[in-house]
Each structure stands twice: as C-alpha cells, then as structure tokens.
Amino acid sequence: MEERVKILQEAVKDMPNVKVESFSGLLVDYARSREVRVVIRGLRAITDFEYELQNAQTNAKLSGGELDTIFLTTSLEYAYLSSSSVKEIASFNGDISMCVPDFVAKLVYQKFGFEKERGKVHEQQNRTVNRRN
Incomplete structure (x- = not known):
C-alpha cells in the first residue's frame, strides 16, 4: 500500500487540490471521519460496473444514505489497461x-x-x- 501511495503522490504532485491518503477499514467509516459525502470511482469496462455498483449500494446502505458514489468511465484509449x-x-x-x-x-x-x-x-x-x- 505504501508504494502505491508514493506512486500516486508523485503522479499528482503538480495538482495542489489533490491529496493522496490511505486507510484501513470500511470506506464509509473513513468517509465519515473526513466528512466526505461523495466517492468517485473509475470504470474501465462493463465488467467493473457490477462490482462497483454493489459496493456503491452497500456503502450507501451502511452510511444511512449519506455517502453517494459517482462513476466515471475511462477513455477508449486506456480502457484495455490493467x-x-x-x-x-x-x-x-x-x-x-x-x-x-x-x-x-x-x-x-x-x-x-x-x-x-x-x-x-x-x-x-x-x-x-x-x-x-
């Protein structure tokens, strides 16, 4: 996890409005602790959607409807990458x-x-x- 955080920090170092953090535990608990109301998730392919939708619905339920998820799709140029x-x-x-x-x-x-x-x-x-x- 630490290596990924460092890579992400390097990738966004020129974006002053972006902060990279890691956490353990439930996303809803982390979101509450940071007063986050919206989670943004990326989708590469339709196969990602089912998994991400299930997580979004679970998070909404666990948060009492206080946590929403927005899905962004990747451009076709990068859709094949993993x-x-x-x-x-x-x-x-x-x-x-x-x-x-x-x-x-x-x-x-x-x-x-x-x-x-x-x-x-x-x-x-x-x-x-x-x-x-």
Whole structure:
C-alpha cells in the first residue's frame, strides 16, 4: 500500500487540490471521519460496473444514505489497461511507456530485474526475473 501511495503522490504532485491518503477499514467509516459525502470511482469496462455498483449500494446502505458514489468511465484509449497487463508486458521486458508515466515504468522494470536508462531498457546482470510478482 505504501508504494502505491508514493506512486500516486508523485503522479499528482503538480495538482495542489489533490491529496493522496490511505486507510484501513470500511470506506464509509473513513468517509465519515473526513466528512466526505461523495466517492468517485473509475470504470474501465462493463465488467467493473457490477462490482462497483454493489459496493456503491452497500456503502450507501451502511452510511444511512449519506455517502453517494459517482462513476466515471475511462477513455477508449486506456480502457484495455490493467495493472496485471502492464506487469505482464514488463515481465518480458516489453515496452510499457505508452501505459504508465516514466517514473512508474522505471519502478516496474526494476521489480523484474531490468533498468531503464536514456529511454532504453537494459537487463541487469546476475538478476533472476520473477514474472509473477
């Protein structure tokens, strides 16, 4: 969780009105503690909708109707992307530059034993690549 928070903080560092926080427990409890009334969730595909709708309805019920959810759909350009597909591509030293920011690509490649330098990816010596992390 800590790594994802750091990545998100880096991604939004130039957005002064955005704050990245993590929490454990129920979303409704966190929302109450921060006086949040609306949650925004992203949808890539119709398959995401059923899961997210169920969560939204559960959160509305648990909050006594005080927490609403708004769904935003992604552009078609990114609808196919998932963290799993990005990791799979990177695990085979494939190009993920069109999927994630450069600083994220560097971190992902390093997890699989590759280094990204000057726009090129180089395999590190004496490293075993674990393709399923």
